[in-house]
Amino acid sequence: MGWRDRGLEVKSPEQLLLMRRAGLVVGRTLETLRSHVRAGVTTGELDAIAEDSIRSAGATPSFLGYHGFPASICASVNAEVVHGIPGARALEDGDLVSIDCGAIVEGWHGDAAFSVVVGDPAAARPEVRTLIDVTEDALWAGIAAARVGGRVGDISHAVESHVRSRGRYGILEDYTGHGIGTAMHLDPDVPNEGRPGRGPRLVAGLALAVEPMVTLGSARSVTLDDDWTVVTEDGSWGAHSEHTFVLTEHGAWVLTALDGGEERLTALGVPFGPLAD
Template identity: 50%
Template sequence: MLEPGRITAEALQAVREIVAPGVTTAELDAAAARVITGRGAESNFQLVRGYRHTTCVSVNEQVVHGIPGDRVLEAGDIVSIDAGAQFRGWNGDSAITIVVPDEARPELVAAREELSRVTEGSMWAGIAAMSRAAHIGEISAAIEDHIVGAGHRYGILRDYVGHGIGRKMHEAPSVFNYRVPDPGPRIQPGLVLAIEPMVVAGSEETLVEDDDWTVSTVDGSAGSHWEHSVAVHDGGIWVLTAPDGGAAGLEPFGVRPVEIE
């Protein structure tokens, strides 16, 4: 799964480089598509029945599953981009959140950057827990604890969670982003999880828009989504969708990823 992870990371980097006011969400999608097809892979999002885009691009109150199109990004927008590649029958899945700069509204930008920072941090907290946990429930608890410990009254989506990944983009088991009573399956070599907290600035209540895909907050509050695909192997863990295997993100947690031989 190393190669589809690398391809997914490169696709998101291509998107990151062009996010700016005036760019459409369709242009972001096209940038990711060029990388994925150029590397001889295919978009696993397009393998989902009824979905024909390479990415999901969610803006402001849209948290996940936003459909790329003619929407034009504006200064101050918070944008989450979710992408995945399938290569030789194996899958990668990852998401990032970017806040478009806005010099006229520094407080708005700061608040949205903090939301993104906490969400990303909770993802890394979950990945760090994965390196030493016995059961998946410990990952869930670490994600929630990081979000709550940040001191904000953020909401954590309940109906959308992380998952296993391998021959299919979405596999068992589920990875909740909040503490649950069931400890869940054991963590052991060979397990690969997509850890993806989805956090909102207000109420966690969401609705699905009329397009039957886009998930938005009911109260209109902004959302953030971060995701990495992470493998457990005999030597430790390796973040498949991070160019450095997760070294920089895990360093604050005292965890060092071990490259897969």
């Protein structure tokens, strides 16, 4: 198989190992950030922690300078769903914060995100805790639906089906997952809604970032005057979850999960297909 298969970037095993290195930088940085999310910390302070973590690992932040983006992470709070710019805002108990992070190792990208309640999760509104779970579980349902020989629409359908099965949620319009590798955003788009059996064919060596963006209300969004921060049109809160994964001949390998996705994929009864890293 060639470097590009009908316009899609297909990676060799050696290139995937470099992507795994980038993915581990992202995964470890996000774990560090998760441990620092607390009331009183500013999103700008979290950004500084992330940049130090990424650079200390010998990697480069993917986001910093990307089309002019001024930070190393996106930090989106409450009704901000994605692309929030870190700054002086201090987090408060009960807030929902979504953190998105990317890193580059020798020209290869990793990209992942998580959402979490600030402070004691038990003190947060139950619907907010459930929203986070629904979004993360939809991400894993999407990855679990990917098979060599399948279609991108299989992933989209699985994400949507999981969200719809859990209640009346909005799936953010106009924003999708994406291919990833030598650039952070490559073909194909990976929508969070769709019909199975549609879209580009899934092949071994194709790396994708799957990222459901789910809200407690409207599926419609607007972009603030900073030209980055995406908020829900109706002010409802939203959550964002993302991982970069690749299909191998043996199964799925989640490059930004510290365990490669083994625990979640095994629990879902899906083949786990890592390369030797």
